[in-house]
Amino acid sequence: MRNEYEDLRFLFTCAKIEPDCIIDGGANIGFVTHEFQTYFKKSKIYAIEPNPNMYSKLEESYRGNPNIVALNVGISQAPGKMTFNINANTGTSSFLQPNDYHSTHLAKKKLETKEIDTIGLDAFAVREGISTMDILKLDIEGFELEALKGAETLLREQRVHAILLEVNLIESYVGQPLFHQIALHLLERNYHVFNTYGLHETKIRQAIITNFIFLSTDFRNRLKQNFGNDCGW
Numbered sequence: 001m002r003n004e005y006e007d008l009r010f011l012f013t014c015a016k017i018e019p020d021c022i023i024d025g026g027a028n029i030g031f032v033t034h035e036f037q038t039y040f041k042k043s044k045i046y047a048i049e050p051n052p053n054m055y056s057k058l059e060e061s062y063r064g065n066p067n068i069v070a071l072n073v074g075i076s077q078a079p080g081k082m083t084f085n086i087n088a089n090t091g092t093s094s095f096l097q098p099n100d101y102h103s104t105h106l107a108k109k110k111l112e113t114k115e116i117d118t119i120g121l122d123a124f125a126v127r128e129g130i131s132t133m134d135i136l137k138l139d140i141e142g143f144e145l146e147a148l149k150g151a152e153t154l155l156r157e158q159r160v161h162a163i164l165l166e167v168n169l170i171e172s173y174v175g176q177p178l179f180h181q182i183a184l185h186l187l188e189r190n191y192h193v194f195n196t197y198g199l200h201e202t203k204i205r206q207a208i209i210t211n212f213i214f215l216s217t218d219f220r221n222r223l224k225q226n227f228g229n230d231c232g233w
Helices: 002-012 029-039 051-061 121-128 146-148 152-156 181-187 217-231
Strands: 019-024 044-048 068-071 074-076 081-089 110-122 133-139 161-166 191-201 208-216
Touching: 002 029, 002 161, 002 191, 002 208, 002 217, 019 029, 029 044, 029 133, 051 068, 051 074, 074 081, 074 146, 110 121, 121 133, 121 152, 133 146, 146 161, 146 181, 161 181, 161 191, 161 217, 181 191, 191 217, 208 217
Parallel strands: 019 044, 019 133, 044 068, 074 110, 133 161
Antiparallel strands: 081 110, 161 208, 191 208
16 A cells, blocks of 8 residues: 655655655654655655653664664754653653543553753754755644744745644644644645545544645645646646
């Protein structure tokens, strides 16, 4: 079955761009980092993970790999410090509190809280000398919109080609922004839905969460040079 990484490889090949910089926001122990490394062998990947326990495994896995930089920070609007909730199910650890459903299903047990350093993506790009984030992946448990707000310059200037986001259709965390809010935020900055991947549902078939790829208008225009009206836009 086709997945989001195959689609990203296809899109960048069609656009005749070899990605130079990929951000894996919410890298955990590096599952997605590995996928990106497999599909984009020449790219520099910044694997960003706030949970220090997961970061130690991430850093160990990729130590000595010149194309992968592991960072133990969270992504927010700006540099600072925030309280991070570390759960037994590490994939549910978040700056946000789980709601009733999530805390009785996937996010059942909180282990501890830690003060975590945060970065904003605009400031991070300046610090690292990154002109373009070819792929920005964010799977940060309800904090995706906060991270996007910290990339205002990058987005306004179309310096992110493709965004791979985990988004919720109903809340998993108290007060988290949902798909329609994130999609509107990106549309106002000229980013458009391309496709969706891996829908998760409750027992009564309520859609909860899925992944979306968004593409910049500039990137879509490059694709249209090759495909014309067959693009669908």
